[in-house]
Amino acid sequence: MQFSLHHTDDKTDARAGTITTDHGEIKTPIFMPVGTLGTVKGVHQAELKEAVRAQIILGNTYHLYLRPGMETMEAAGGLHQFMNWDGPILTDSGGYQVFSLAHRRKITEEGATFASHIDGSKHLFSPESSLGIQRSIGADIVMAFDECPPYPSTHKYAEDSMHLTHRWLERCVTFMRESQPKYGHSQALFPIVQGGSYDDLRKQSAEFIAAQDQPGNAIGGLSVGEPIPDMYRVTKLCCDILPKEKPRYLMGVGTPANILECISRGVDMFDCVLPSRNARxxxxxxxxxILNIKNARWRNAFEPIDSAPASAPTSLQHTRAYLHHLFRVNELLGPQIATLHNLNFYLNLVTEARERILDGSFGEWKDALVPNLERKL
Incomplete structure (x- = not known):
């Protein structure tokens, strides 16, 4: 994997670059649709390419490990072949799912033992097994196994968790160095900065992660309930330390406004379930x-779903009244169109952000747009 930084905004820390993988280029800043179970829920791969114009998607290590399982995944030739997607893929490490299963898991130095949410069976995720699963999935970008501390956490818990994540990272780096990809394309490891909302821990973690000299770096443990100003402060602190010549990925963030604000602080890559989950x-x-298409006020609203200049493909140019009708009658096409619209909206947003960074107008454009994005219609 290679990263080329083309331009940094004069008035903010926003950046425009290109990530090159064996499955294609990714123009940054970028939003990555989440495909938990080998699919972006309700969206065909052709629509991801043609309507959403996704450049890279996510797969979920925890869920794919449980179903369909790595025997099937390897027999298929990896996730690209299994789901018929020829673009880049990023996989998370399973660490966030382990975090979300707090009542079902136990964390030790070896790794995290957890009970499956499907049948209660016991499993162990370690740095080595997580990366081994990601080798079997075959993602272009793989994430280091980490512990995501809850919010709020005491300083001691966050510090102990951070050091555990760092020790696990060293094992991840060793595993990647001593193992090989399974399907003939390279895989890039991204370490993850942790440390809760504590600036001293985040600084220490960002410096440790930067020193590992991996192809890219991620910021984890945000968007877990902390106040939005804390998210922005920690994001900037981390971006100021992480190397400029490598892509920065803010995990699990967020709303359109969050994304623009964090682009302005130096983030290149984003993922979040919000556009697809909220669409449903x-x-x-x-x-x-933001509008709730189920509200009666849209019954005879024959304007386009989004009145912005038509940047969506013709297949997505429906009226609010039509989409309201589909939801009222429980037609499956309603959530499908809504999902396509929201994902396309996110991709258009980061695409325009890139254009604004390159032409020098990003800061003014962002400041004018963010208040609108947060308003409920």
Whole structure:
């Protein structure tokens, strides 16, 4: 994997670059749709390419390990072949799922033992097994196994967790060095900065992660309940330390406004379930604000879903009234169109952010747009 930094905004820390993988280029800043179980829920791969215009998608190590399992994954030739997706893929490490299963897991130096949410069976994720699973999945970018501390955490818990994550990272680096990809394409390891909301820990962790000299770096443990200003402060602190010549990935963030604000602080890559999950409940993102398409006020609203200049493909140019009708009658096409719209909205947003960074207008554009993005219509 290679990263080329093309331009940094004069008034903010926003960056435009290109990540090159064996499965194609990724223009940054970028949003990555989440495909937990080998699919972005309800979206065909052709639509991801043509309507959403996704450049890279995510797979989930924990869920793919449980179903369909690595025997099937390896027999298929990896996730690219299994799901018929020829673009880049990033896999998480399973660490966040272990975090979310607090009542079902036990963390030790060896790794995390957890009970499956499907049948209660016991499993162990360690740095080595997590990376071994990600080798079998065949993602272009793989994440180091880490512990994500909950919010709030005491300083001692966050510090102990951070040091555990660092020790696990050293094992991840060793495993990647001593093992080989399984499907003929390279895999890049991204370490993860942890440390809760404590600036001293985040500084220490970012410096440790930067010193590992891996192809890219990630910031984890945010968007877990902390106040938004804390997220922005910690993000900037980490970006100021992480090397400029490598991509920076802020995990699990966030709303359109969050993404623009964190781009301005130096982040290159984002993922979040919000655009697809909220779409299935009828929450639609537009340049004017967020609308609940189920509300009666949209019954005879024959304007486009988003009144911004038409940047969506023709297949997504429906009226609010039509989408309202589909949700009211429980037509499956409703959530599908809503998901496509929201994902396309996110991809258009980061694409325009890139253009604004390159032409020098990003700061003013971001400041004018963010208040609209947070408004409820």
């Amino acid at each position: 409940h009828g929450l639609i993102y537009t340049r004017e604000g």
